[in-house]
Structures are given as C-alpha cells and as structure tokens.
Amino acid sequence: MKKKSLKETNPYLKDPELREALLDISVATSSAVEGIRIKCPKLSRRLEKKLRALIAVHHPSES
Numbered sequence: 001m002k003k004k005s006l007k008e009t010n011p012y013l014k015d016p017e018l019r020e021a022l023l024d025i026s027v028a029t030s031s032a033v034e035g036i037r038i039k040c041p042k043l044s045r046r047l048e049k050k051l052r053a054l055i056a057v058h059h060p061s062e063s
Contacts, residue, residue: 012054018051
C-alpha cells in the first residue's frame with residue numbers, strides 16, 4: 001500500500017499558492033538562524049486569511 005505524501009495529507013500544504021508562500025517564509029526564517037539575512041516575503045491579505053481560517057479549524061483554541 002502506497003503512503004500519501006506530506007503534500008497530500010497536510011492541510012497547510014494542499015493549496016499550491018499557500019504552500020509556496022509558506023515555503024518562502026520557512027526558507028527565509030531558517031536562513032536567518034544560520035546568519036543569512038534575506039527579505040522574508042509577506043503573505044497577501046487573501047493568503048493570510050486562508051491561513052488563519054485553516055489554523056482556526058485545526059486549532060480552535062488559537063483563534
């Protein structure tokens with residue numbers, strides 16, 4: 001039986017546009033830990049709303 005990929009099972013990664021934005025932020029913050037400063041891209045208001053809604057569904061205590 002083939003296992004599903006993380007991209008298929010993780011609700012934060014299912015939306016391709018949101019996945020790309022979150023990956024960019026992850027790279028920027030991880031690079032900063034190593035001392036490499038790059039500009040962290042901001043999420044658009046629409047993507048930010050999507051992420052907040054997704055977090056509220058999966059973590060009701062954080063909304």
